Amino acid sequence: MSRLRFLLAAVPFALATTCTPAVQRPRAGAAASAPLPSWNDGAAKAAIERFVANVTTLGGPGYVPAAERIAVFDDDGTLWAEQPVTFQLQFAVDRVRALAPRHPEWRKQEPFDRLLADSTKSFLASGGPAVAAAVAAHAGTTTDSFAVVVRDWLRTARDAKTGRPYSDLVYIPMLELLDYLRASGFKTYIISGDGVEFVRSLADSVCGIPPEQVIGSQGKLRFESRDGKPALVKLPEVQLLDDGPGKPAAIQALIGRRPLAAFGNSDGDRELLEWTWAGTGARLALLVHHTDAAREWAYDRDSPIGRLDKALDEASRAGWTVVDMKQDWKQVFPVR
Amino acid sequence: MSRLRFLLAAVPFALATTCTPAVQRPRAGAAASAPLPSWNDGAAKAAIERFVANVTTLGGPGYVPAAERIAVFDDDGTLWAEQPVTFQLQFAVDRVRALAPRHPEWRKQEPFDRLLADSTKSFLASGGPAVAAAVAAHAGTTTDSFAVVVRDWLRTARDAKTGRPYSDLVYIPMLELLDYLRASGFKTYIISGDGVEFVRSLADSVCGIPPEQVIGSQGKLRFESRDGKPALVKLPEVQLLDDGPGKPAAIQALIGRRPLAAFGNSDGDRELLEWTWAGTGARLALLVHHTDAAREWAYDRDSPIGRLDKALDEASRAGWTVVDMKQDWKQVFPVR
Numbered sequence: 001m002s003r004l005r006f007l008l009a010a011v012p013f014a015l016a017t018t019c020t021p022a023v024q025r026p027r028a029g030a031a032a033s034a035p036l037p038s039w040n041d042g043a044a045k046a047a048i049e050r051f052v053a054n055v056t057t058l059g060g061p062g063y064v065p066a067a068e069r070i071a072v073f074d075d076d077g078t079l080w081a082e083q084p085v086t087f088q089l090q091f092a093v094d095r096v097r098a099l100a101p102r103h104p105e106w107r108k109q110e111p112f113d114r115l116l117a118d119s120t121k122s123f124l125a126s127g128g129p130a131v132a133a134a135v136a137a138h139a140g141t142t143t144d145s146f147a148v149v150v151r152d153w154l155r156t157a158r159d160a161k162t163g164r165p166y167s168d169l170v171y172i173p174m175l176e177l178l179d180y181l182r183a184s185g186f187k188t189y190i191i192s193g194d195g196v197e198f199v200r201s202l203a204d205s206v207c208g209i210p211p212e213q214v215i216g217s218q219g220k221l222r223f224e225s226r227d228g229k230p231a232l233v234k235l236p237e238v239q240l241l242d243d244g245p246g247k248p249a250a251i252q253a254l255i256g257r258r259p260l261a262a263f264g265n266s267d268g269d270r271e272l273l274e275w276t277w278a279g280t281g282a283r284l285a286l287l288v289h290h291t292d293a294a295r296e297w298a299y300d301r302d303s304p305i306g307r308l309d310k311a312l313d314e315a316s317r318a319g320w321t322v323v324d325m326k327q328d329w330k331q332v333f334p335v336r
Numbered sequence: 337m338s339r340l341r342f343l344l345a346a347v348p349f350a351l352a353t354t355c356t357p358a359v360q361r362p363r364a365g366a367a368a369s370a371p372l373p374s375w376n377d378g379a380a381k382a383a384i385e386r387f388v389a390n391v392t393t394l395g396g397p398g399y400v401p402a403a404e405r406i407a408v409f410d411d412d413g414t415l416w417a418e419q420p421v422t423f424q425l426q427f428a429v430d431r432v433r434a435l436a437p438r439h440p441e442w443r444k445q446e447p448f449d450r451l452l453a454d455s456t457k458s459f460l461a462s463g464g465p466a467v468a469a470a471v472a473a474h475a476g477t478t479t480d481s482f483a484v485v486v487r488d489w490l491r492t493a494r495d496a497k498t499g500r501p502y503s504d505l506v507y508i509p510m511l512e513l514l515d516y517l518r519a520s521g522f523k524t525y526i527i528s529g530d531g532v533e534f535v536r537s538l539a540d541s542v543c544g545i546p547p548e549q550v551i552g553s554q555g556k557l558r559f560e561s562r563d564g565k566p567a568l569v570k571l572p573e574v575q576l577l578d579d580g581p582g583k584p585a586a587i588q589a590l591i592g593r594r595p596l597a598a599f600g601n602s603d604g605d606r607e608l609l610e611w612t613w614a615g616t617g618a619r620l621a622l623l624v625h626h627t628d629a630a631r632e633w634a635y636d637r638d639s640p641i642g643r644l645d646k647a648l649d650e651a652s653r654a655g656w657t658v659v660d661m662k663q664d665w666k667q668v669f670p671v672r
Contacts, residue, residue, distance in 0.1 A: 221584075222581070230610045239589065256532070
């Protein structure tokens with residue numbers, strides 16, 4: 001992921017549940033007899049199945065009790081698409097536009113002025129200031145109100161290229177992988193650089209991951225009384241950035257167990273995979289490599305979003321599993 | 337809890353599991369037919385049973401699906417004793433003494449000098465400096481090494497008054513309450529002002545609460561390479577203070593659901609109970625009032641540790657449940 005996305009995590013996002021219809025899966029119900037139906041036979045699929053067999057075979061050398069089976073997933077570019085900009089970044093752009101009428105001062109204020117002059121690209125290119133602007137735009141909102149905003153956006157927003165809701169840009173093979181791990185006794189977590197409350201909205205409805213198993217960046221919250229009732233109000237300050245080396249630290253602080261399996265797609269997931277891989281016993285460290293320009297996007301070492309460079313080299317040295325999306329996946333997105 | 341304990345949460349504590357034997361419970365196995373056997377019949381027990389029946393009765397007006405049944409417990413003074421000092425504070429004192437031989441400079445350095453001159457009381461009275469000292473004492477230690485230190489301390493340390501291990505100072509009625517809620521489909525969490533990794537050590541072995549359901553204060557961690565392996569190293573800085581208004585904020589950030597039930601014993605739990613109580617539908621907000629000088633300690637409005645003053649007034653105004661330890665509990669501690 002880009003530095004921009006990393007920083008944007010500062011936007012304090014509220015809990016929300018989407019109302020998107022359930023994603024259409026190919027060969028639903030086949031998971032029990034043949035897991036991972038959208039995966040072609042190959043090294044990646046074999047590595048996943050070998051790992052699962054290893055930790056779940058009672059009496060085997062790699063057996064791990066179910067309570068200790070933790071699997072952690074990055075989100076953008078690992079569970080769902082992140083090009084040309086991440087969902088959260090697009091949400092921030094849309095929100096600044098929506099709130100602009102209430103803030104006439106933004107027309108003369110960097111970097112809002114760029115965005116409001118219809119130069120989204122220039123706004124995003126401003127990096128830190130764009131982030132600060134997006135954060136500032138929601139300061140003072142209660143978490144309950146913000147939840148409604150996120151839910152409404154997810155229900156109505158459409159990806160510019162495909163015209164589909166963002167919940168349709170999820171990777172079917174990764175949903176199958178989540179199902180397969182859960183059916184094998186794993187507790188599945190999302191470990192995201194995005195704001196935790198934004199991610200929860202998709203995690204629960206699309207990926208079957210409950211709010212308490214989503215770890216993300218956190219904005220500071222202030223507890224106060226509003227209309228005689230306690231409220232949590234978003235502040236324009238960062239509490240925790242959950243990216244890069246922050247991912248293992250957040251796992252230690254919030255889960256307290258080292259994961260057995262970690263899934264990512266960029267240099268921002270490198271330390272997450274290193275930490276997981278360095279544990280004793282059977283481990284799985286897997287990178288999704290975006291190689292499919294026809295069905296999705298092809299990018300790695302030079303991409304401003306989802307850069308995969310050092311982690312790709314390390315995968316090769318360490319023996320991590322690398323998924324070649326073009327070769328390994330029969331299908332990428334759900335069919336409607 | 338005292339301000340001191342609050343601040344001491346800065347000590348970054350590592351994950352550990354204790355080796356203490358299982359706590360001896362009265363009338364084990366009776367929970368299914370008659371929950372809460374160590375509770376006398378009275379308003380507190382009735383309020384708990386009424387609340388549980390309310391949220392678990394399918395088709396009833398208060399029914400809540402199991403996935404949303406979250407119950408949160410403060411630890412010191414709510415699940416286990418906190419007098420004359422909290423376990424974590426005693427641990428800090430013991431550790432500074434144990435590490436002193438490696439730090440000859442401490443003999444002339446405030447506030448270590450007070451402690452090493454055998455004036456624990458004076459050391460603790462120094463407040464902030466005592467905390468800073470305790471934090472500094474463990475900076476640079478890896479979380480893995482620290483886990484061993486905590487585990488060893490819990491195995492060997494004894495409460496000065498009773499001579500019993502700290503795991504014996506847990507409240508039997510509260511363990512029954514945890515069991516009862518879990519049997520009723522609740523997910524039970526600890527929400528502690530103490531360092532999260534210290535609390536986990538007791539939470540798992542004594543209270544049946546897994547590491548990922550312990551929320552506590554967090555010290556900052558640095559991800560680095562040690563002997564060619566990734567390590568998380570404790571820094572002498574605070575990441576998150578989970579006390580007072582920080583408790584609801586931490587729940588929102590880490591669980592993402594408002595609890596149905598909250599249990600505390602001091603003014604540090606006031607906002608936690610307010611936040612829980614303000615939700616829609618059936619709620620339970622309960623304070624443990626330490627009224628039993630014979631079997632435990634009697635303290636409330638004037639205690640430096642576990643002060644219960646404003647929250648006690650609010651309980652009376654709002655209609656929260658207050659447990660009178662002397663009247664409501666047949667038994668306090670486990671019998672060996």
